[in-house]
Amino acid sequence: MTTLTQGRPAAGQASGPRRRAALRLLERADPVPVLLALAAVLPTVALLVLAAVMLTEAYPAIVFNGWSFLTGRTFTMGNLYGTATQVRHGFAAPAGARYGVLPFLVGTLLSSLLALAVALPVGVGAAVLLAERLPARVQAPLGVVLELLAGIPSVIFGLWGVYTFGPLLSRTVDPWVAAAGLPWLSGPVGSGQGLLTASLVLAVMVVPIIASITRELVRSVPALTKQGALALGLTGSESVRVVTMPFIRNGILAAGVLGLARALGETIAVLIISGNALNTYPHSIFAPFATMASTIAAILDGALTDSTGMALHSLAEVGLVLLGITLVTNLGGRLLAQRFAATGLPVGRGV
Amino acid sequence: MPEPPGGPAREPDRVANPAFEIADLAVSYGPRVALRGVHLTVRRHEVTALIGPSGCGKTTFLRCLNRMNDLVPGARVSGRVDFEGEPIYAPTARPIEIRRRVGMVFQRPNPFPKSIYDNVAIAPRLAGLRRGLNELVEESLTRAALWEEVKDKLRESAFSLSGGQQQRLCIARAIAVRPEVLLMDEPASALDPVATYAIEELIGQLKRDYTIVIVTHNMQQAARISDRTAFFTVEGTDTERAGVLVEVGPTAKIFANPSERRKEDSISGRFG
Numbered sequence: 001m002t003t004l005t006q007g008r009p010a011a012g013q014a015s016g017p018r019r020r021a022a023l024r025l026l027e028r029a030d031p032v033p034v035l036l037a038l039a040a041v042l043p044t045v046a047l048l049v050l051a052a053v054m055l056t057e058a059y060p061a062i063v064f065n066g067w068s069f070l071t072g073r074t075f076t077m078g079n080l081y082g083t084a085t086q087v088r089h090g091f092a093a094p095a096g097a098r099y100g101v102l103p104f105l106v107g108t109l110l111s112s113l114l115a116l117a118v119a120l121p122v123g124v125g126a127a128v129l130l131a132e133r134l135p136a137r138v139q140a141p142l143g144v145v146l147e148l149l150a151g152i153p154s155v156i157f158g159l160w161g162v163y164t165f166g167p168l169l170s171r172t173v174d175p176w177v178a179a180a181g182l183p184w185l186s187g188p189v190g191s192g193q194g195l196l197t198a199s200l201v202l203a204v205m206v207v208p209i210i211a212s213i214t215r216e217l218v219r220s221v222p223a224l225t226k227q228g229a230l231a232l233g234l235t236g237s238e239s240v241r242v243v244t245m246p247f248i249r250n251g252i253l254a255a256g257v258l259g260l261a262r263a264l265g266e267t268i269a270v271l272i273i274s275g276n277a278l279n280t281y282p283h284s285i286f287a288p289f290a291t292m293a294s295t296i297a298a299i300l301d302g303a304l305t306d307s308t309g310m311a312l313h314s315l316a317e318v319g320l321v322l323l324g325i326t327l328v329t330n331l332g333g334r335l336l337a338q339r340f341a342a343t344g345l346p347v348g349r350g351v
Numbered sequence: 352m353p354e355p356p357g358g359p360a361r362e363p364d365r366v367a368n369p370a371f372e373i374a375d376l377a378v379s380y381g382p383r384v385a386l387r388g389v390h391l392t393v394r395r396h397e398v399t400a401l402i403g404p405s406g407c408g409k410t411t412f413l414r415c416l417n418r419m420n421d422l423v424p425g426a427r428v429s430g431r432v433d434f435e436g437e438p439i440y441a442p443t444a445r446p447i448e449i450r451r452r453v454g455m456v457f458q459r460p461n462p463f464p465k466s467i468y469d470n471v472a473i474a475p476r477l478a479g480l481r482r483g484l485n486e487l488v489e490e491s492l493t494r495a496a497l498w499e500e501v502k503d504k505l506r507e508s509a510f511s512l513s514g515g516q517q518q519r520l521c522i523a524r525a526i527a528v529r530p531e532v533l534l535m536d537e538p539a540s541a542l543d544p545v546a547t548y549a550i551e552e553l554i555g556q557l558k559r560d561y562t563i564v565i566v567t568h569n570m571q572q573a574a575r576i577s578d579r580t581a582f583f584t585v586e587g588t589d590t591e592r593a594g595v596l597v598e599v600g601p602t603a604k605i606f607a608n609p610s611e612r613r614k615e616d617s618i619s620g621r622f623g
Contacts, residue, residue: 136424222461224457224458224459225461225462225463225464227419227457227461228455228457228462228463228521230419230422231417231419231450231454231455231457232450232451232454232474232524232525232528233447233448233449233451233478233528234447234474234477235447238477242463242465242473242477243463243464246463246464246465247464
């Protein structure tokens with residue numbers, strides 16, 4: 001509105017009928033509904049454009065790599081300084097180049113799921129504590145801290161992980177875990193850069209997301225229903241189990257999916273603390289590894305020097321797979337929530 | 352504490368072994384006094400109706416009887432509330448224990464987001480009951496006059512029931528922990544006339560086994576269902592208003608010979 005009126009100084013200064021006519025015109029050309037409609041379709045358009053761009057950029061790689069992209073265990077850009085190329089299905093790549101995403105895929109899923117496994121109970125517990133159990137005068141400041149935590153740039157978390165948290169883990173917790181001798185939970189603990197540290201740092205980043213969503217969910221539980229539980233002689237924690245949890249179950253699922261998406265896509269923090277081990281699976285929980293996102297960031301610079309362009313196209317394909325996983329996670333969570341809602345109970349509906 | 356004009360309402364006749372004996376009860380929420388100077392005896396196996404205009408503290412009074420006012424931040428209770436001879440506001444009294452013995456039904460139905468069966472079974476199960484749960488659920492639902500309507504869909508969500516059925520479910524839920532007293536806070540105020548009638552019928556049956564204290568703002572309802580009526584009103588100037596108990600006695604007597612006070616209130620349109 002404002003821009004339009006500013007754009008017509010004559011209308012503002014004109015007197016009498018002209019001014020009224022201008023106002024009528026303005027009214028008829030009310031831009032607000034149009035802008036709202038634009039705003040409404042913009043997210044869809046953005047998603048489609050993103051997917052289209054990734055698909056276009058990845059297309060040569062998809063044709064060149066075939067299925068071996070998903071099953072391949074090695075991602076190497078080949079000899080970027082020579083002139084020798086290999087050609088497959090009409091697309092060229094530097095000699096010796098192989099593009100396999102599987103180790104990154106495994107690293108991404110493992111670190112994200114581990115992070116979620118830690119962050120979900122912690123986040124939900126923190127939210128219930130914040131919204132139900134703590135006195136009101138503590139709730140507000142702690143809530144602010146929670147929101148601050150959610151807004152801290154991930155590179156800070158990464159630095160904290162590499163300076164403090166990782167070394168601390170490798171000195172204290174890791175040796176204990178390793179000493180238990182369980183398969184996959186033993187092995188050299190190293191300096192604290194690896195899957196466990198990365199997953200825990202990711203968890204710290206995911207907890208505020210889950211906790212702040214869950215806190216709002218807990219607050220939306222009808223007070224009368226909670227009172228009903230207490231009036232039966234249930235304790236506070238029994239009331240949480242009987243009333244609060246069933247009410248917010250679906251919402252927690254949604255919060256978990258959002259948190260998982262955050263962990264799946266986290267790039268810089270993971271790059272800093274993962275040990276950035278290309279082409280290996282994490283053989284133990286302490287082993288260095290790499291994720292799809294961290295790998296894209298790590299080798300993009302080198303990929304830009306590939307004169308055939310196939311390295312870039314393959315990185316786009318990595319991005320495409322990551323995008324696909326994120327979308328599937330979100331849709332899957334949505335479907336799961338719907339199934340819960342269908343078989344279980346309506347949520348947020350009191351009487 | 353200033354006495355209400357004409358002295359506090361006391362019943363002349365003392366009874367042996369009352370369910371509740373309340374003396375000089377006062378409740379304030381922060382700086383606001385909600386209720387003061389209440390003396391009242393609640394007799395066993397009777398329906399005691401609490402009536403009065405809104406803001407007179409009748410719900411506040413009810414919530415003193417199972418210590419639900421503990422949950423309101425800033426609430427302070429003074430005076431004496433004896434339940435079965437034990438002071439329930441003594442430091443040694445355990446609110447959770449009291450709430451198991453003094454059940455409560457709320458203004459609006461508030462079933463748990465669980466199945467019909469679980470709504471009734473959950474509190475006994477949490478209290479450690481394992482055997483005979485099915486029988487207890489059936490017995491409680493039968494007593495709440497709901498069994499016939501829900502016996503084939505016990506696993507369905509409690510929210511699938513109508514408002515009146517939900518309220519009877521909440522009564523069944525309260526009964527299932529085998530309380531001695533049922534407190535009801537305008538239990539039919541959110542219900543249609545048919546469901547209200549069902550609840551009133553039910554109260555008539557329940558009083559054989561339970562002591563019932565019911566808040567209502569419907570005088571006719573009080574007249575229909577209660578044995579004794581306690582009439583509360585608001586007193587004081589606009590800045591210092593507090594609920595007081597004006598009159599208490601057998602319902603028939605209260606409604607046949609309303610005291611001057613209550614007539615005044617009724618005529619002046621404040622209540623009834």
